Amino acid sequence: MTPLTTQLLLTASRLASLTTPIASRIFREKLEIDDSQSLWTSETLDYQPMPMLRENTSADLVIIGGGFTGVSTAYHFSQRYPEKRVVLLEARTLANGASGRNGGLMLNWLAMSGDYGDELTARIYKMTAEGIQTIRDIITRHNLAVNQRFDGTITMYTDAERAESAHAEVEYRRSLGIPEEYFDSSELKRRLNVQHGYGAVYDPNTGQINGAQLVRGLRPVLLERGVEIFEGTPVIKIEEGSTITVKTPLAEVKTKAIVLATNGYTSKLGYFRDALFPLHSHVFATAPLTPEQREQFGWNRLAGFSDDLDRISYASLTPDHRMVFGGGSNQSYAYLFNNRTAYPGSPGSAPRAFVKMQETLANYLPNSRAVPITHRWTGTLGITLDRHALMGVRGEHQNVYYAIGYCGHGVTLGNVAGQILTDIYARDDERWRGMPFYRTQYHALPPEPFRWIGYQAFTRLTGSSPRV
Numbered sequence: 001m002t003p004l005t006t007q008l009l010l011t012a013s014r015l016a017s018l019t020t021p022i023a024s025r026i027f028r029e030k031l032e033i034d035d036s037q038s039l040w041t042s043e044t045l046d047y048q049p050m051p052m053l054r055e056n057t058s059a060d061l062v063i064i065g066g067g068f069t070g071v072s073t074a075y076h077f078s079q080r081y082p083e084k085r086v087v088l089l090e091a092r093t094l095a096n097g098a099s100g101r102n103g104g105l106m107l108n109w110l111a112m113s114g115d116y117g118d119e120l121t122a123r124i125y126k127m128t129a130e131g132i133q134t135i136r137d138i139i140t141r142h143n144l145a146v147n148q149r150f151d152g153t154i155t156m157y158t159d160a161e162r163a164e165s166a167h168a169e170v171e172y173r174r175s176l177g178i179p180e181e182y183f184d185s186s187e188l189k190r191r192l193n194v195q196h197g198y199g200a201v202y203d204p205n206t207g208q209i210n211g212a213q214l215v216r217g218l219r220p221v222l223l224e225r226g227v228e229i230f231e232g233t234p235v236i237k238i239e240e241g242s243t244i245t246v247k248t249p250l251a252e253v254k255t256k257a258i259v260l261a262t263n264g265y266t267s268k269l270g271y272f273r274d275a276l277f278p279l280h281s282h283v284f285a286t287a288p289l290t291p292e293q294r295e296q297f298g299w300n301r302l303a304g305f306s307d308d309l310d311r312i313s314y315a316s317l318t319p320d321h322r323m324v325f326g327g328g329s330n331q332s333y334a335y336l337f338n339n340r341t342a343y344p345g346s347p348g349s350a351p352r353a354f355v356k357m358q359e360t361l362a363n364y365l366p367n368s369r370a371v372p373i374t375h376r377w378t379g380t381l382g383i384t385l386d387r388h389a390l391m392g393v394r395g396e397h398q399n400v401y402y403a404i405g406y407c408g409h410g411v412t413l414g415n416v417a418g419q420i421l422t423d424i425y426a427r428d429d430e431r432w433r434g435m436p437f438y439r440t441q442y443h444a445l446p447p448e449p450f451r452w453i454g455y456q457a458f459t460r461l462t463g464s465s466p467r468v
């Protein structure tokens with residue numbers, strides 16, 4: 001090699017090492033990525049991100065986003081099509097989004113319950129219960145270190161009338177073979193020494209999971225199968241066509257198809273701006289409960305609970321007895337003007353939300369104030385007006401796949417999405433047809449500034465979130 005060539009190469013590599021942090025900082029700010037650390041990611045401290053994409057390449061499928069949706073799509077797609085080239089591009093690190101920031105509840109059903117009729121009701125439950133079983137099978141098959149529990153969750157009713165109608169609903173569902181149980185207030189007290197509970201619906205086929213460990217734990221499995229994963233690689237532009245060009249700060253990928261696995265961040269890519277809005281849900285985790293505190297809370301054989309209010313509160317208990325709590329008030333669910341996907345600064349910029357949340361938890365578990373809080377974070381949910389997720393394929397060339405808008409139910413649904421998108425790709429999607437989220441229309445949201453003004457006015461006046 002001539003001295004000139006060596007000099008040029010050295011300069012190029014210096015430039016690359018300079019531009020990488022600058023490029024990723026610029027795009028982190030553009031994407032508004034939250035810097036707070038969740039309990040879940042703090043349990044994956046050894047995780048080292050893959051390098052960013054630096055050279056142009058090509059693929060059969062580019063997956064944008066490395067949460068449950070992106071990783072489950074990479075998993076199921078690469079299993080079905082081992083010969084196809086799959087590239088996964090993640091703006092920051094796998095599980096940076098809601099998949100590493102949620103409340104940990106692994107639930108059945110969709111976010112919106114409705115009068116679906118007997119057959120569809122039974123199908124929806126079966127789909128999500130099998131989805132949870134698939135998550136658990138994958139963990140076992142690949143021997144993943146994922147903290148999880150599977151001892152059921154409850155929806156707690158804070159009003160006698162609502163508790164009674166929930167009881168009737170459980171009887172109906174049991175007649176369809178769905179194994180839910182109704183707990184009256186004394187049985188509820190035996191499971192969880194909670195205040196204000198008139199009754200609860202118990203679903204034994206549910207639990208709690210550390211989503212960051214699942215998503216990050218699957219990375220070696222995907223790499224082994226030949227999936228190429230680039231972290232710190234935000235997609236900044238998509239040019240559609242029969243071949244799609246996906247642009248990132250330093251390089252581009254030519255691909256036959258893409259998957260939008262970006263949930264609450266999707267509108268930043270210019271897609272579904274009128275369908276989906278990001279909502280910021282706040283969560284905190286406590287230190288492990290002492291044996292005395294566990295006795296006080298009487299939290300027995302139960303992974304978690306949520307309440308029946310519109311500004312839903314949700315709580316779960318980790319295998320090492322930490323409480324994880326989120327939601328419960330207008331302050332703890334925020335919409336930021338123009339689809340912002342993170343608070344400017346850290347969640348410390350929303351301290352009122354956390355104070356309010358401690359009050360809400362103490363309202364249910366009065367001694368909870370004494371338990372130290374160790375982690376506070378926020379995460380971005382993708383919300384639709386009718387609370388149904390959106391899954392399908394779009395574009396002139398029918399090569400833009402998407403699965404978004406799980407409205408707080410994405411731990412299970414985001415993991416099922418990988419199977420659904422793979423089946424749509426394979427034109428083998430019979431079993432998903434007729435599902436309320438499957439290739440359906442959506443209710444359009446108003447544009448800004450009406451969206452922001454409407455959201456603020458509605459939530460302040462009613463204490464609930466807009467929905468149709």
Ligand SMILES: Cc1cc2nc3c(=O)[nH]c(=O)nc-3n(C[C@H](O)[C@H](O)[C@H](O)COP(=O)(O)OP(=O)(O)OC[C@H]3O[C@@H](n4cnc5c(N)ncnc54)[C@H](O)[C@@H]3O)c2cc1C
Binds near residue numbers: 104106233236408
């Ligand atoms: C606070 C909170 C609590 C929740 N609690 C629960 C719960 O208890 N139970 C439940 O079922 N659901 C819950 N959810 C919802 C659930 O976590 C989500 O629905 C699910 O994680 C969505 O997964 P995803 O992979 O689609 O999206 P995400 O996990 O958000 O992943 C999207 C990824 O895309 C990346 N990205 C964004 N833009 C780009 C770009 N331009 N280029 C490349 N990459 C990009 C992001 O960095 C992110 O990693 C909660 C959500 C939040 C925020």
